Amino acid sequence: MRLSGTMPRTKPITRLAPNHSNIRKAGMQTMLIPPTPRTITAVLFDMDNTLFDFVEAKIAACSEVNRILGLDRAMDLLGYFLRRDGHGFEDWKNIRDFMTDNGVYSDERYARCCQVYEEWKIRDLAPYPGIEATLLSLKERGLSLSIVTDAHLKNAVSRLERTGLYPIFDEIVTADLS
Template identity: 45%
Template sequence: MEELETSRNGIRKNTDPGDLKAVLFDMDNTLFDFVAAKLEACREILSYIGREKGDIAREPSELFGYFLRGTYGFEDYENIRDYMQERNLFTAQGYRECCEIYEREKLQNLELYPAVMDTLDKLKGLGLKLAVITDADRNHALARLTKVGLLNYFDLLVAADMTGTQKPDPAHFLFALEAIGIKPGETLVVGDSIKRDMAPARKLGLKTAYASYGDWRPGEETDQCFDFRLNTFSDLLEISGL
């Protein structure tokens, strides 16, 4: 790893970015605010249930908490089923409606972080290869990237159903390196999770940029767990020498 220096705005900056050939991006909460979109989807589900049952409105965090339990996957509909069953709100038709609301509203409420497109344009202008590595399945990833207008920016998409694993398993990173034909030292990984993005990437010898602006579950950070800190997405341009 090359020597690091501190730039004027406090971002640790690579003194020689010329060897960088590719950037691998996590997707959710790195390119766009996925948690905010999920919360809006939960809000709409509870609103629907309230209309059907004549119930008082509840906070979306109440349903969102079910997705955080780890009982099922972060995107699994079974989280909605459990919520409804535990409150004696479950019907087969209502459950189907809630799942449809969840998918529709989650997608419709996605919003890019500031300056994402402009920054990606400049990175592409440098001749860098850009890829997405995500724990979403391929169909969901394609839908999200299409919704926010980013699909054509990326040379490669690596999704959970393509590798059969999820991060922090190294399979996503290794798949991308082989597919693009680059070495770890020529590659930067950008992600919002220390455990799932930064730690496995560093073990493989990749450079790492921690998207602190998107980390909605902080507390994992240590002094040596990443190479660069991004306070905004456009801070990537500091690392790239622009």
């Protein structure tokens, strides 16, 4: 941390003044530390549930899979994707486990459910209101915009293309590339 000011610091900083990040207490002395001028050149964004509602998209996909299977347990299927001890958040093995646990598994149905799940997961994705205008405004200011997500590249690109946001971003950092 770089400190500046006219008073020499004789003791370590013991606390930050609440809501005043430019004021430091050193013993009984108070120093005002001028902010360091910085130029912001880039803004990093998460993607799912930041730029668009991905939970609702997954619920729609789980509902359609349930419809195909003749079940009415979409939220239960979503729960399989949310398990910490299970497979990843995007792993189709969650669908397999759900089907097996509900006694409806077959290889043919599993393949069909995975295909439908992927289609429905992005079918109605749309940016939250004001997102596109905000991103374009940041671009007009000369800022570089990047996505940093735990999704894999294929899924990230698919979602960004579906929402029309893909061309706005300069970089995409994904779980499989980092």
